[in-house]
Amino acid sequence: MERKKDDVLALGNEIVSEGLSRGIDDIEVYYQDVDSQEVVIEKNDLQLPKADKYKGIGVRVCKDMRIGFAATNDMETNSSKNLLDEALILAQNSPPDRNNVFPAKANLSEVKDIYDSEGAEIELNNLIEISKDFMTEIKKDDRVMVESASFSANIINNAIFTSKGISSQYQKTFFSAQALSFAREKELVSSFDIEYLASCFLQDLSIKKSAARLRDKVVASLGAEPVESFKGEILLTPFAAVSLIMRPIVFAINSENVQNGISPWKNKLTERVSSNKLTIHDDGTEAGGIGSKKFDREGVFPEKFTVIEKGILQELLYNSYTAHRAGRKSNGRAAGGAQSTPGISPGNLIVAPGKKSSKDLIKDIKKGLLVNRYSGSVDPVSGDFSGVVKGGELIVQGKRKQPVREVMISGNIYDILDQIIGISQNREDIMNYKLPYMLFSDISITGKDSLN
């Protein structure tokens, strides 16, 4: 059962007071409850309606610069006293660290459009209807098979209370739809493709449009042919860019990785890290953003800043530990929930748009590939990547020639960021990313001919 706002406040204050009375230097209480509903489709058929109610609490204590953390979702039999006991035992067994400092209270402001009060009233029946709409649209072509799909609605309450005076709560709604599909026509089988939609507002999920797009993509990749190896351009769709480009960038701009010396950009602040076509902002409070929040995992306001400006690295992601170690303030990128200690992650990573449409970028390609999805490895430490192009299309002299299969691309991510020659004007929202299509030159493309 969802706790009322006042109950949560009372619980948080009770634990903080109890901790202070025991001589603990700093106490942080993070509370979260989540009410989820989901409809799961498998092999073109409804598989399971699901519902989950979760509420949990995590207590972090700091005594003599030693940290301990304990969490539970069993609020009936685990009293706040037990949690404090557990956290204190862990702290007593931990070494002191002068950077174990909890953030001071600062002004927080509400974030717009992250709670859909109408959508929060959704019932399972509505989700079943949504899944029906999706299936009807995608099955308009009977060659299309839905391997799996899910449609979910989540209502989330977050609250934080600290001995430094932070006391705040916010609500968020999160709706998502995802589907994995392929097409089959006699002996021809396409590669798998994915659609992923997420929004804080139910009405913003364009279910039918997404189903039609997935249908068209998998049908278009029927009859894929191998190609010979060549060095050429690749145009990454926003979806392919998430795994291939954005995840290594998120690793590289994580201040903990920088301080630990494992980020390839450890000494690169204010230096060039990519082509000047790339500009990235991180906005933790963007209206309606999937990654938006009133406060981060430590109660800090997640401010907006520029990460990369025309290829120059401007800022990293900090929580209060790494910020203190760097002798600065946190920029509110502490991540996690009630059952984990604060990590680091971006708010909403937004790549600035270019001037041409993705269709016009295709026209610029002499010989290259449209990469719809990337299935392979990316080592964020070395930057080496090597993997298979899924749903790829060969493009010659600006024209889409044929779907391709058994094609691999490889190289080093941090090197090829300097080979960005085009960024599209049109962008897509994928989780907490807003991404354009990205065009790269001189990429090693390994085709079937390399077989001995």
Added chain:
Amino acid sequence: MELKEILKKVVANRDEWLELRYHKRTSLDIEVKNGRLREATRNILSGVAIRALVDGCWGFVSTSETSYAGLSKAVSQACKSAKEAAPLKKEKVKGLASLPAKKEKVDFARSNNQQKETSLEEKIREIRQADNLLQKAGEDIIASQVSYSEYQDEKIIVTSDGIEVEITDPKCDVGVVAYGVKDSQQERAHVSKSITGNWTELFSEKSLADLVDEAVSLLRQRLTAEHVSGGEYQVILDPALVGVLAHEAIGHTVEADFVEAGSVVQGKIGEQVASELVTLVDDGNAAGAGRTLVDDEGCQADKTIIIDKGILQNYLHNRESAFKYDTEPGGNARAFTYRDEPIIRMTNTYIRPGKSELAEMIEGVSEGFLLKGMAQGGQADSTAEFMFDVLEAYKIEEGQISHPVKGITLTGQAFEVLKSVDAVSKDFALDLGRGYCGKGQPAKVDAGGPYIRCKLMIGGQQ
């Protein structure tokens, strides 16, 4: 009233078919990075998972409420959602394979496990010492990470058809990651180990210091290794990579839900799908990290022979699919937490050892590679096409191991690869490390086998 009695009462009071699973996980995580104790956390996650079967459709509700009133309400919700969804479900659940009604208590820990429990203080101290050892291993080490996780699951499963099972399942794992640099090129190497059991058993064969040595040695080899040219080669896969192939590329295709969805082995029972040197097994009784003596439907684990001397023999089942295929379930219905429904999963999946000596297998390769362990991860789909990247690799030239190489990605169709197997070694290890299998929800699994020699495509970076 005891929780088990509450579960029984809730089930007894409804006409619908019900499965209630209380599942409490108590976990400890310790992580030290570059000398900093990054994580020292204790966590309790507990609640009840409810599955209702109504009008041929499942409904699933998970809740942390454990009172009679709270559970009765959640059961009503599960039944209602199943009833509402049933009209949309085209292929109804026609029945469940029957299981003998039973009342039992099962502990997944190995029975001779009598060692004393290691204290929290000792665990933190040893993890910090290992990290310190790693940091001081040489000037080429730029960063270190040692992490340890353990959890103890306690479950009570009660169903409408008379199953009352209480389960205790302790699992733990450790990972060591070394980061280094040479000529401004950064690399990382990791080693890990995972078991069903406790801290003492985890380090019974190799100490933390041994794992640190392995990680450093592997890192140095990667720092000096050369990139290779892509192409099809004869290769020898070590037990860890054989495990990845057995689990990721083959195992998923034989899970009955994937078979139903049209996986590549649909309708191929009795057909030759691999070299006759290959026998592939899933066994929840084996002493690996995937040990599952009783699954989350209350079904006893069995040894399922998936491929017998190259012939496809069996799929992996839960109660629903076993009923449909008129066979016995083998204990493969698993749920990660109380918030997850049981789905068909592997446990310990392996290829049985053969008769060859590894040295002779290497001698038989004129140009190829000896490949060990998975680096970042792997992917495979229901066509059995896969992609794995390799942690440790050596070029083989004229029957001799010549030099270390890196940046290798393996791709291919797993059954084609298994058909190309021409030698299987006498060795055997379950060696999937601390990895979890992902299928909508994680599962602790293990996999392995002997060394095998086969042909497959390598993606390189030259």
